[in-house]
Amino acid sequence: MPLYPSVLELIGNTPLVEISSLSPNPSARLFIKLEGQNPGGSVKDRVALSMVEQAERDGLLVPGGPAQALMEPSSGNTGIGLAMVCRIKGYHLKVVMPTNVSIERRQLLELWGAEIIESPGSEGSNGAVRMAQGLAAQHPEWVFLYQYGNPANPMAHYGGTGPEILRDCPGVTHFVAGLGTSGTLLGVGRFLKEKLGEAVQIWAVEPPSGEMVDGLRNLDDGYIPPIFEELGGAELLDRKTVVRPRESIEWTRRLTEVGIFAGISTGAAVAGAVRCATSLGPGVEASIVVVSADGGWKYLSTGAWTGDLDEVTERAGSIIYF
Amino acid sequence: MAVEVRLPTVLRTYAGGAPVVTLDGATVGEVLGKLVAEYPGMAGQVVQADGSLHKFVNIYLDDDDVRYLDGVDTPVPDGAEMSILPAVAGG
Numbered sequence: 001m002p003l004y005p006s007v008l009e010l011i012g013n014t015p016l017v018e019i020s021s022l023s024p025n026p027s028a029r030l031f032i033k034l035e036g037q038n039p040g041g042s043v044k045d046r047v048a049l050s051m052v053e054q055a056e057r058d059g060l061l062v063p064g065g066p067a068q069a070l071m072e073p074s075s076g077n078t079g080i081g082l083a084m085v086c087r088i089k090g091y092h093l094k095v096v097m098p099t100n101v102s103i104e105r106r107q108l109l110e111l112w113g114a115e116i117i118e119s120p121g122s123e124g125s126n127g128a129v130r131m132a133q134g135l136a137a138q139h140p141e142w143v144f145l146y147q148y149g150n151p152a153n154p155m156a157h158y159g160g161t162g163p164e165i166l167r168d169c170p171g172v173t174h175f176v177a178g179l180g181t182s183g184t185l186l187g188v189g190r191f192l193k194e195k196l197g198e199a200v201q202i203w204a205v206e207p208p209s210g211e212m213v214d215g216l217r218n219l220d221d222g223y224i225p226p227i228f229e230e231l232g233g234a235e236l237l238d239r240k241t242v243v244r245p246r247e248s249i250e251w252t253r254r255l256t257e258v259g260i261f262a263g264i265s266t267g268a269a270v271a272g273a274v275r276c277a278t279s280l281g282p283g284v285e286a287s288i289v290v291v292s293a294d295g296g297w298k299y300l301s302t303g304a305w306t307g308d309l310d311e312v313t314e315r316a317g318s319i320i321y322f
Numbered sequence: 323m324a325v326e327v328r329l330p331t332v333l334r335t336y337a338g339g340a341p342v343v344t345l346d347g348a349t350v351g352e353v354l355g356k357l358v359a360e361y362p363g364m365a366g367q368v369v370q371a372d373g374s375l376h377k378f379v380n381i382y383l384d385d386d387d388v389r390y391l392d393g394v395d396t397p398v399p400d401g402a403e404m405s406i407l408p409a410v411a412g413g
Binding site: 077126147148179180181218219220222224225238243275320 | 332
């Protein structure tokens with residue numbers, strides 16, 4: 001075990017664990033990449049560090065200079081990752097976040113010293129993005145990394161997560177991950193397609209967030225991350241499936257059978273991986289890699305593991321868990 | 323082919339508040355055509371004038387996004403469930 005000069009050196013190189021006992025298909029092996037093992041607790045540590053370091057290379061941020069402010073819209077994990085990186089590097093972070101996220105997400109931002117700017121919960125992440133874009137226009141002095149439009153987001157996965165998966169599971173046939181900013185799918189998907197071609201399929205799992213976001217006036221209030229459009233996301237994905245809150249929570253609970261305590265979005269991603277395993281023809285050998293975006297700690301207050309399934313499902317419908 | 327179509331909150335007002343409507347059609351495009359014919363307020367919200375899907379709408383047929391199947395030409399099996407969801411960011 002090496003001695004690490006900084007917590008930032010602990011970002012990435014997360015473990016890949018076999019969980020084939022949860023696979024419904026004996027020919028399909030299942031592997032889960034535990035991004036909750038990152039020091040800030042989620043896959044977004046990679047994105048946060050990648051975007052901040054790119055901004056430093058571009059001269060937008062000056063390490064060790066006079067305190068600079070950054071502002072970012074986030075439903076939680078990117079904000080938390082950025083808050084940790086900013087705390088270590090001495091930058092001040094403002095996070096625009098919808099009101100309806102779990103209490104732990106707010107607390108984690110606060111403990112890293114980030115300032116929270118609230119956006120209406122009824123508008124979901126789309127509302128946070130819109131508010132942040134308005135604030136960025138009013139405050140050109142704030143550095144706006146904009147994870148939804150920043151190529152350093154998918155690059156963190158193209159250069160890190162993707163190569164780690166191929167190193168640890170060279171026979172990967174399917175990659176399954178949640179679709180939030182699309183950074184994980186774009187970066188890992190592109191890397192794996194370049195190396196393995198059509199021998200690997202990329203599956204996106206979408207939470208039914210659009211059903212819960214009731215603050216949209218019309219469909220023109222919808223949002224597609226610019227990186228998804230600019231980097232050819234629609235051409236890269238082989239399949240996209242929606243997983244509803246009840247199934248997400250059921251699989252979040254089932255993961256404890258193999259000793260994995262993960263966030264609710266992981267339950268959704270694993271439900272997608274299980275669908276993928278089920279969809280294969282008889283006897284088709286497959287190695288399915290799924291991403292666990294974070295651990296379960298930030299969701300204990302939702303009662304996801306211990307509460308009545310109907311009540312927990314109802315509550316999960318009104319919080320943002322991606 | 324009868325199919326249940328789940329509507330997002332933003333579209334329910336055009337269907338008298340109903341969360342689910344039952345329509346028929348052999349393909350996704352035919353079902354959406356019937357939807358707009360029955361609830362004209364949705365015209366331009368779900369499908370565009372040329373029959374293609376609105377950019378910010380995702381149509382799921384039994385939980386699969388039809389853009390990654392055969393789009394509006396995807397066949398609809400009897401008893402299938404369709405969901406219309408607005409495109410929403412996460413992260």
